[in-house]
Amino acid sequence: MKRRNSFQIMSEILQIAEKGANKTRIVYGANLNFKLLDQYLVELEEDGLITTNVEPGNKIKTTERGLMFNQKYQRLHQFIST
Numbered sequence: 001m002k003r004r005n006s007f008q009i010m011s012e013i014l015q016i017a018e019k020g021a022n023k024t025r026i027v028y029g030a031n032l033n034f035k036l037l038d039q040y041l042v043e044l045e046e047d048g049l050i051t052t053n054v055e056p057g058n059k060i061k062t063t064e065r066g067l068m069f070n071q072k073y074q075r076l077h078q079f080i081s082t
């Protein structure tokens with residue numbers, strides 16, 4: 001099994017959070033633990049790639065900038081893989 005790098009993990013988080021997701025959904029979807037997820041969420045939020053809603057539900061959502069980043073990352077990943 002190949003290990004994922006941090007960009008791959010961030011891309012998975014951004015993809016899961018496109019329509020809004022809570023931490024539990026992201027933990028299971030990206031196969032992470034809560035401690036590691038919190039570290040990634042801080043970094044992603046500082047970079048403006050996600051927003052966290054403080055209203056009921058605590059939804060994490062990918063921003064427009066996050067969507068653009070993820071699209072460019074996916075294209076680059078495809079280019080490298082072929």
